[in-house]
Amino acid sequence: MLLPLARHMTASDIQRELCVANGTAKAHVRHVYQKLGIHTRNELFAMVDEVRRG
Secondary structure (H helix, E strand, O other): OHHHHHOOOOHHHHHHHHOOOHHHHHHHHHHHHHHHOOOOHHHHHHHHHHHHHO
């Protein structure tokens, strides 16, 4: 689930790609955010950029 988010996919994009309900996709996104200790997409993108820079 993290890779689609890192590719700037929305919950709706993920829903269509994985053939799951929108609520399921949103729940998975919430769980990823919780595990990473973040609250927004911008925080996620900043974290991904930091990891990519090494």
